[in-house]
Amino acid sequence: MRAVAVRDFGAEPELMELPAPEAGPGEILVRLRVAGINPFDWKAADGAMRDSVDHHFPMIMGSDGAGVVERVGAGVSRFKVGDAVYGQFMRVQQGLGSYADYAVADEHGPVAKFPEGLPYTWAAALPTASSTAYNLVETTKIEPGTVVLINGATGGVGQSAVQLAANKGAHVIATADPDMSDYMLELGATETIDFTRDSVIQDVLESHPGGIDVVIDLVTHTRGDTPLVAVLRRGGIYISTLGAADPDALAAIDIQGANLYNRATPELLALLAELADGGRLKVHIDHEIRLDDAPATITTLRTTHSNGKTVIIL
Ligand SMILES: NC(=O)c1ccc[n+]([C@@H]2O[C@H](COP(=O)([O-])OP(=O)(O)OC[C@H]3O[C@@H](n4cnc5c(N)ncnc54)[C@H](OP(=O)(O)O)[C@@H]3O)[C@@H](O)[C@H]2O)c1
Structure with a gap:
């Protein structure tokens, strides 16, 4: 089968011909139609998990995908x-x-069926970004009237977080470059801040002098270096997807700090597909590429803008 894989940590991704996997007991073999790209794909290829788990090379990149079950292993009951x-x-x-x-999955792992009306491109774009957004919104207990700043709102996780927070009745402040501002408002943001020009902290405090309730930070990546906590009221919540929160240091200034390490469950995936199919969760596909374009696209995505999701048509 065709695959884009790396030969070692940090190596350039290459298009290769590799043996297709087989479905073992309790597993399904999926003929993928679309793969979704996430920043974690190249972080994993660079060795983000090298200290905690063994890796096999050549290692095919990518996590998210959508396709059709081609074979089921012994004992599989959830899928046919x-x-x-x-x-x-x-x-x-x-x-x-x-x-x-082709890819394999444990039938009880993070896989779910999706409705016929949902395009494969959308399904492939949802798993990591939208499940993370869902868990961020749930963990921070966003409810009607909560004022939340989403930093990095224009990316894959951010766009879903804006919608899911707005669906709950929150007042959403989204960071966005000017090109994306109208789209953020369309997704449900109440205010946008141009992070390329304005001081995000000053802008938030001008419109909310008493401080806001929650910061969802998808950009800051240095542990303990979290200037955005300045916009929070006492007792407010700061959550990071990049390990930036130092919960003890934040507790000392009366802020609840947390780092989210996302896990998608089959139940959550089924719910996200339902929300997307029902029009309550939109996915903005920025680029559709072919598998042989993936190595060059990954190089570009590492350093350039992301205004939505890039998917690989297989
Ligand atoms: N912990 C977990 O389990 C978990 C799960 C999912 C994702 N993540 C991580 O969370 C981060 C976000 O994921 P993603 O998929 O949404 O990434 P993404 O699609 O690349 O989005 C990042 C967004 O942040 C924007 N941005 C960059 N610099 C900014 C700044 N200074 N202020 C405000 N916005 C800025 C980018 O805009 P421009 O492109 O215009 O610069 C882009 O739209 C990634 O680093 C990812 O690895 C962690």
Whole structure:
């Protein structure tokens, strides 16, 4: 099968011909139609998990994907051949991932069926970004009237977080460059701040002098270096997807700090597909590319703008 894989940590991704995996007991083999790209894909290829788990090389990149069940292993009961499924397929220990024609998943792992009306491109774009957004909104207990700043709102996680927070009745302040501002308002943001020009802290405090309730930070990546806590009221919540929160240091200034390490469950994936199918969660596909364009696209995505999701049509 065709796959985009790396030969070692930090190596350039290459289009390769590799053996297709097989479905073992309790597993499904999926003929992928679309793979979704996330920043974690190249972080994993660079060795983000090298200290905690073994990796097999060549290692196919990617986690998210959508396709059709081609074979089921012994004992599988949740899925049958022909089901349209989507989810996370990264298995670094076996060198398997979603930038490939075929992937395998544990039937009880992060995979779910999705409705016929949902495009494969949307399904492939949802798993990591939208499940993370969902868990951020739930963990921070956003409810009607909560004022939340989403820093990094224009990316994959941010766009879902804006919608899910707005769906709960929150007042959403989204950081966005001017090109994306109207789109953020369309997704449900109440205010936008141009992070390329304005001082985000000053702007938030001008319109909310008493401080706001929650900061969802998808950009800051240095542990303990969290200037955005300046916009929070006493007792406010700061949550990071990049390990930036130092919960003890934040507790000392009366801020609840947390770092989210996302896990997508089959139940959450089923819910996200339902929300997307029902029009309550939109996905902005920025680029659709071919598998042989993936190595060059990854190089570009590492350093340039992301205004939505890039997906690979397989
Ligand atoms: N912990 C977890 O479990 C978990 C799960 C999912 C994601 N993550 C991480 O969370 C981060 C966000 O994920 P993602 O998929 O949403 O990434 P993404 O699609 O690359 O989005 C990042 C967004 O942040 C914007 N941005 C960059 N610099 C900014 C700044 N200074 N102020 C405000 N916005 C800024 C970018 O805009 P421009 O492109 O215009 O610069 C882009 O739209 C990634 O680092 C990812 O690895 C962690």
